[in-house]
Amino acid sequence: xxxxxxxxxxxxxxxxxxxxxxxxxxxxxxxxxxxxxxxxxxxxxxxxxxxxxxxxxxxxxxxxxxxxxxxxxxxxxxxxxxxxxxxxxxxxxxxxxxxxxxxxxxxxxxxxxxxxxxxxxxxxxxxxxxxxxxxxxxxxxxxxxxxxxxxxxxxxxxxxxxxxxxxxxxxxxxxxxxxxxxxxxxxxxxxxxxxxxxxxxxxxxxxxxxxxxxxxxxxxxxxxxxxxxxxxxxxxxxxxxxxxxxxxxxx
Amino acid sequence: xxxxxxxxxxxxxxxxxxxxxxxxxxxxxxxxxxxxxxxxxxxxxxxxxxxxxxxxxxxxxxxxxxxxxxxxxxxxxxxxxxxxxxxxxxxxxxxxxxxxxxxxxxxxxxxxxxxxxxxxxxxxxxxxxxxxxxxxxxxxxxxxxxxxxxxxxxxxxxxxxxxxxxxxxxxxxxxxxxxxxxxxxxxxxxxxxxxxxxxxxxxxxxxxxxxxx
Numbered sequence: 001x002x003x004x005x006x007x008x009x010x011x012x013x014x015x016x017x018x019x020x021x022x023x024x025x026x027x028x029x030x031x032x033x034x035x036x037x038x039x040x041x042x043x044x045x046x047x048x049x050x051x052x053x054x055x056x057x058x059x060x061x062x063x064x065x066x067x068x069x070x071x072x073x074x075x076x077x078x079x080x081x082x083x084x085x086x087x088x089x090x091x092x093x094x095x096x097x098x099x100x101x102x103x104x105x106x107x108x109x110x111x112x113x114x115x116x117x118x119x120x121x122x123x124x125x126x127x128x129x130x131x132x133x134x135x136x137x138x139x140x141x142x143x144x145x146x147x148x149x150x151x152x153x154x155x156x157x158x159x160x161x162x163x164x165x166x167x168x169x170x171x172x173x174x175x176x177x178x179x180x181x182x183x184x185x186x187x188x189x190x191x192x193x194x195x196x197x198x199x200x201x202x203x204x205x206x207x208x209x210x211x212x213x214x215x216x217x218x219x220x221x222x223x224x225x226x227x228x229x230x231x232x233x234x235x236x237x238x239x240x241x242x243x244x245x246x247x248x249x250x251x
Numbered sequence: 252x253x254x255x256x257x258x259x260x261x262x263x264x265x266x267x268x269x270x271x272x273x274x275x276x277x278x279x280x281x282x283x284x285x286x287x288x289x290x291x292x293x294x295x296x297x298x299x300x301x302x303x304x305x306x307x308x309x310x311x312x313x314x315x316x317x318x319x320x321x322x323x324x325x326x327x328x329x330x331x332x333x334x335x336x337x338x339x340x341x342x343x344x345x346x347x348x349x350x351x352x353x354x355x356x357x358x359x360x361x362x363x364x365x366x367x368x369x370x371x372x373x374x375x376x377x378x379x380x381x382x383x384x385x386x387x388x389x390x391x392x393x394x395x396x397x398x399x400x401x402x403x404x405x406x407x408x409x410x411x412x413x414x415x416x417x418x419x420x421x422x423x424x425x426x427x428x429x430x431x432x433x434x435x436x437x438x439x440x441x442x443x444x445x446x447x448x449x450x451x452x453x454x455x456x457x458x459x460x461x462x463x464x
Binding site for chain 1: 262264265268269271272297298299362363364365366367368369370371388390392393410411430432433434435436438439
């Protein structure tokens with residue numbers, strides 16, 4: 001049986017892992033490669049690096065980080081943050097990343113998804129969607145780290161991304177992110193039910209029960225979290241034991 | 252020396268890093284000569300079948316691969332590197348290497364596709380390379396699966412709604428649908444098995460040469 005994946009997310013800036021609330025108030029968390037290896041040893045199923053500065057002049061730092069990670073980490077890892085063209089994707093995949101996550105550039109030019117998937121295969125193209133609940137029904141897609149609203153509906157955009165060749169959707173709830181009050185279950189379930197490709201839920205994990213909820217009720221295929229792992233409150237092994245005890249199949 | 256088949260599109264970096272960690276020397280092979288001279292071959296393929304086959308033919312590596320495998324050079328095919336061993340892929344109608352009889356078909360399942368993530372390998376047939384694989388979770392990412400005509404080559408199965416063939420083994424040829432280079436310690440274990448198997452085969456071949464009259 002396909003197991004549910006637990007994915008620590010490493011937000012990186014200036015070669016360090018940082019964590020913010022609502023995409024702001026950054027705190028230093030450690031060295032990315034050291035943390036990646038530790039998570040892999042503790043049983044993480046996959047890793048995500050998000051370059052939250054996404055500044056072109058910082059790309060060399062990110063590529064170097066990817067190369068160093070690939071030399072000592074033998075689980076899949078995804079790299080995202082400001083990726084705008086297939087050349088950047090090539091550089092990151094060649095450096096050793098298994099997948100790339102694209103977001104703003106995909107919203108601005110949806111054909112980018114198709115181009116990337118055609119060259120490198122859908123299996124390495126993750127489309128990241130940041131969504132925020134509207135006052136009426138539904139969720140709106142935001143870009144630029146949650147600062148810019150778009151006219152896209154989150155569910156419609158997820159379906160469109162799938163149709164264009166995305167291999168997975170990394171779905172972040174802007175409302176839940178950083179709150180540690182649990183994932184946005186209705187959002188996650190609505191998107192997971194609308195598409196065939198896997199959904200990685202993100203934003204709001206504060207306790208292993210939140211991961212259990214999003215992987216069952218929320219119908220997510222994978223749960224991404226940062227603080228609960230970085231701050232040591234719930235190590236990966238304890239989180240997985242909790243999930244196993246609550247009937248969620250994990251490695 | 253282990254040769255990694257490079258047809259220009261596959262990402263060899265992660266397999267090479269894994270072999271480096273196991274302290275095994277590897278060389279990126281881009282010519283038929285490099286394959287012919289190899290002690291063992293690892294073929295880590297990604298992407299679609301047709302462009303990969305076109306690239307192999309363009310480099311005249313298709314014939315060299317077939318010859319090396321038929322000669323008994325220890326071979327490990329990973330993901331597309333397993334699928335290309337068969338006759339034909341339904342993915343894009345590509346004619347493949349045809350070393351094993353059977354086809355590559357889209358996985359007919361009610362579950363989500365692509366099949367991405369960790370899944371267990373069961374019903375593992377005894378082979379030095381698959382030792383310890385039974386029940387282990389490995390990392391998969393694919394939508395197509397191999398359908399061998401001769402079921403005796405099947406060395407492992409995995410269930411994603413329906414069972415499918417996740418490993419094959421015949422003599423010195425092994426192919427796996429999952430990615431051992433991305434499957435943590437269990438994956439490194441399988442690669443280590445392959446390296447030891449290749450060394451033993453080489454030693455045995457050397458001894459056989461010496462005992463000739």
